[in-house]
Amino acid sequence: MTDVAALPDAVAKLIGVTQYAETAAFPAERGYGWTSCASVENGNPLYWDDSVAETLAGGPILPLTTLSIWMRPHYWSPGQEGEGLALQTHFDLKALLDLPEAVISDNTIVFHAPVRPGDVISYAQVVRSVSDVKETRLGVGRFWVIDVEYRNQDHELVGVESYTAFGYRRAA
Amino acid sequence: VTVVAGDVIPPLSYPVTTTTVVLGAMASRDWRPMHHDRDFAVNRNGTKDIFLNTPNQAAWFERYVTDWTGPKGRLGRMTFRMHGSVFPGDTMVISGKVRATTVDDTGCTWVDLDLTLAVDDDVKTTCAARVAVPTETDDNPWARAGARWQP
DSSP: OOOGGGSOHHHHTTBTOEEEEEEOSSOOOHHHHHHHHHHTTOOOHHHHOHHHHHHHHSSOOOOGGGGGGGGOOOSOOTTOOSOOOSSHHHHHHHHHTTOOEEEEEEEEEEEOSOOOTTOOOEEEEEEEEEOOOEEOSSOEEEEEEEEEEEEOTTOOEEEEEEEEEEEEEOOO | OOOOTTOEEEEEEEEOOHHHHHHHHHHTTOOOGGGTOHHHIIIIIOOSSOOOOHHHHHHHHHHHHHHHHOTTOEEEEEEEEEOSOOOTTOEEEEEEEEEEEEEOTTSOEEEEEEEEEEETTEEEEEEEEEEEEOSSTTOOGGGOOGGGOOO
8 A cells, every 4th residue: 555654745745636637739630540540550441431430430530549649748839848748747746756767557548439530638637646665677666647537628528548657766 | 240258369460660669659749759769768768779659559459459340349448558668670469369248238249358469479568458349230339428338
């Protein structure tokens, strides 16, 4: 069981709190959907053939596993300072725990209503847990779990992601 | 076609290149350098090269599952665990087996799959996937919404 008392106050206070409720910088669009399909050579006609999409899904939908990309910030945009980072709570935990490296070890995605071209997705992040200090082959650090809930412009749930990450410091 | 527990899905073999990794990262809007900058991956992450990112692995599993189900197959959920990284030069093999089939309270037929992504028989990622398939030829899981869709 996590010894929350051993965590820095700033981290303990984050657990269970909804953070970074944000709306996407751009509407979901087919170009990225097709690029995603191209990256894995996915020829599913549901994504390529509008007549199939109309028959099965009432019109075009985007590949289900593109869910998270609609909330990923641009690498650069006017006025933006620093690199745009998705899953900001993950990077906050790295900084607060002084763990310079991190990897995602587990990822659960639950798919609800499909995302359609033109949808504007919103999301919010919640830190669910932070473990005690652990040692793995990567180094010494902590595991944490972050949930991300995605909704469309009609507040309809389109998906929920849960990430387990290991933040660590490499052995000297 | 009847699907039963123990059914094996034909494996998918794919030679991973630097382009595979970088295209997958850019397609998923993942700008982190360990997926496109070899020096960063080696010196900061301690890996031997850049490696496939998580969202792109999800896309590979989605493709694998729907290659098998056809377009009426509708994924309900996927849970991954990464055991190791996939690098340029690797030939990855995605394999799968039916763990169970069930019909939920709404009449939706679910197939639970155990999937692996391996390189040289070394499992790099495991994935438990749940996919809805048509119960009858005129059934369409994509028509389900609200209380009739319980992923």
